[in-house]
Amino acid sequence: MPNRNGIPGVVCQTSPHLLWTFLRLHILHEMASPTNYSLDDARRSLAEDESALGNLIVEIDQAEATLERLVMQSKQAIEKMVQERRQLEEKMFQTKAYLSPIxxxxxxxxxxxxxxxxxxxxxxxxxxxxxxxxxxxxxxSMPKLWSKIRLITTQQSSADTIRLWLERSGPTCPLDIEIFLRVTKSAPDLQRSGRASSPATWPCTHAAQQYFIPPPTGTSSTTVTILPPANTPIIIPPSPAQSDPWSASPSPTTERPPPIFSRSSMHWAHIAIFYLVEQMSRWERFVFRFDKQFPSAGALRSITGDAPLLRVFEVSSAESSYYTDWQWLPCASSGTPLSLPRLENITLQNTPFKWSSPMFQTNLRSLTLRALQNNHLSLDRILCIVSANPNLESLSLHFSGVLPPILPMHTTTLASLKELSIGGHYLFFQLVDSLLVPNIESLSLDIEPREPVEDAISNLLTRSGQPPLAHLSVAYGNSNSSTFYYGPAGFVISWNVLSELNHLQSLRIGSTSLEPLLTALGPPDEDSGQSHWACPNLTSLGMKNCHAHSEGIAKLVQMVDARNPSSGGGGSGTTAVNGVAPVKLRSLELYDCATLGEDVIGWLKGRIDEVTCTEPAFER
Incomplete structure (x- = not known):
């Protein structure tokens, strides 16, 4: 508020110097023009203010320096205490570890x-x-801990991992070997694409961490799906300078550079197989799988000799190719003396073999053969391989080329066979007609359609005394062939054979018409000659590339409604015919069959526990 002289006053307490300065400025402002006296006074006042400002700045700098020094001293004290705490915690950890009961x-x-x-x-x-x-x-000091080799690797990784594993397993411990080779693109392909198709190493954060690769929903009969052996953990192969494969690896999100293709990568198999063949006398299981042909694949030819402990032998390739005559274990001459007394399981897929090899004369229990494109055997020689092993429990044959039999075919009884899978050339129908399998439980046929497949199935089961077949698959692997659509009309005349399969639990059908199949599985119709339920114990149904006409979706709904009624199904709400009611259908798979629509899919999921459906890319 203004004082008695009209000069505004300051309510708060101020220093006399500031008050006098304010008074002089007010007087100068009221004056019309500065005088010499007022100018000198203003200069003297400015000098005093600059001096006061300089002193104030110095005081501020001194205070900030003091504060910075105190903060630094405090931080140093805190860091010292943190270091002491870490040392104390480490000491306590070591003491607890020393006191640990283990x-x-x-x-x-x-x-x-x-x-x-x-x-x-x-x-x-x-x-x-x-x-x-x-x-x-x-x-x-425990060789047995190193006796099981489980390795997923690439050609760019060091093969010394196998050498190190073998050395630690000792000289006498039996070996259980499973190796899966991931073959990357060639160097020119990498230059064109700018990146590798698969990394040189796989990240693994813990030894117990395991990666399982589920099989795809459908594969072509002309190719084979090669998966890493079951329960195979990913092992990071070491570099030549490392001693253990559990070194630091890049995180999964870190972008890895393309693998470097060196001369050693071109000869990876020669080095690895050399180490393995040296210990062939200790092999108990040998499983080697690769997803693509690679330059050093010829190293497999060095697998020859005696293996007195060998029980399981498998070499599988996902890619078929043409090979010259290999002189390796499966291609040994008939007179070659081989010591394989315990061999009971052989799997050869897209690798060369001879029908007369002594390897197939060891009374096997499981045999899987997928022949190369240029390996055309006569049908009687294929049957000779089968008949030499009458105690087979599992048999899988796939030949894209088969020659007519030279010698007459004879009936072969496989009393212990439970799983039979045959696919490929149409002459295999004659092989099926030559088998007698009284205890078969699983049957898979994927043969080129030249004869009615239901006749082959019915004759096989009748000839074998109607065994309790639980699993049936027909043309389910051939997803790319169109011969089923435009082949002979007599390929599938009817599905009357299903009425004979009272024990069937799962059915897989591919590349056929949808309506006749669903009609056969639907409720009995006396007008069509169906007097009882077909496959009353069926719980799982899969259909792939089964083309449907206008009534296909309606037939599907009618079949599901009859087997799984809204009241619950499974014998409680299903209509019983001749005292037999079907069990509830629990799994339904439809791959590229028909466009069902969201309403139909929703209705199916309300009746069936597991429903998998993929719609076709185009309407037939």
Whole structure:
């Protein structure tokens, strides 16, 4: 508020110097023009203000420096305390580890624990050997922990991993070998595409971490799906300078550079197979799979000789190719002396073999043969391989080319056979007509359509005494062939054979007309000659590339409504015919059959527990 002289006053307390300065400025402002006295006074006032400002700045800088020094001293004190805390925590951790009961376990008991862990995780030795020095010494002193080789690798990785594994397994321990080779693109392909199709290594954060690759929903009969062996953990192969494969690896989100193609990658198999063949006398299981042909595949020819402990032998390729005559174990001459007394399981897919090899004369229990494109055997020689192993429990044959029989075909009885899978050339119908399988449980036929397939199935089951067949698959693997659509009309005359399969639990059908199949599985119709339910124990139905006409979707709904009525099904609400009511259908798969619509799919999911449906890319 203004004072008695009309000069505004300051309510708060101020210094006399500031008050006097304010008074002089007010007087100068009221004056019309500055005088010499007022100018000198203004200059003197400006000098005093600049001096006061300089002093104030100095005081501020001194205060900030003091504060910075205090903060620095406090941070140093905190860091020192944190370091002391870490040292104390580390000391406490070491003390607790020293007091841990596991340190007081006898070596014999710890060895037993290691072996128990080995049964569940075959690759646990790599982790156990990296825990501590005593554990490493113990793990390295137990050859059995290193007797199961489970390796997923590439040509760019070091083959010394196999050498190291074999050395640690000792000289006498039987070997269980499963190797899956991921073959990357060639160097020119990489330059064109700018990136690799598959990485050189796979990240793995823990030894017990396992990656399982589920099989695709449908594959072509001309190709084979090669998967890593079951329960195979991903192993990171070491570089030549490393001793263990469990070194640091890039995270899954880190972009990896393309693999470097060196001369060693061109000869990976020669190095790896050399190490393995040296220990062939200790092989108990040998499984080698690769997803593509690679330059050093010829190294497999060195697999020859005696294997007195060998029970399982498999070499599988996902890509078919043409090979010259290989002189390896499956191509040995008939007079070659081989010691394979325990061999009972052979799987050869897209690899060369001879029908007369002594390897097939060892009374096998499981045999899987997928012949090369240029391997055309006469039908009687294929039957000779089968008849030489009368105790087979599982048989799978797929030949794209078969020659007519040279010698007369004879009936072969496989009393122990439970699983039979035959696919490929149409002459295989004659092979089916030559088999007698009284205890078969699973039958899969994917043969070129030249004869009615239902006749072959019915004759096989009648000739075998109507065994309790539980699983049937017909043309389910051939998803790319169009011969089923435009082939002979007599390929599938009817589905009357289903009325004979009272024990059937799962049915897989591909590349046929949808309506007759669904009619056969639907409710009995006396007008059509169907007096009882077909497949009353059917719980799983799969159809692939089954073309449907206008009534296809309606037939599907009628079949599901009859087997799974709204009241619950499974014998409670289903109509019983001759005292027999079908069980509830629990799984339905439809791949590229018909466009059902969201309403129909929703209705199916309300009646069936598991429904899988993929619509065709185009309408036939």
């Amino acid at each position: 340190r007081r376990l006898p070596i014999e008991l710890l060895r037993t624990i290691f072996l128990f862990n080995f049964e569940d995780y075959p690759c646990c030795a790599w982790v156990l050997a990296s825990v501590s020095t005593p554990w490493r010494k113990l793990a390295l």
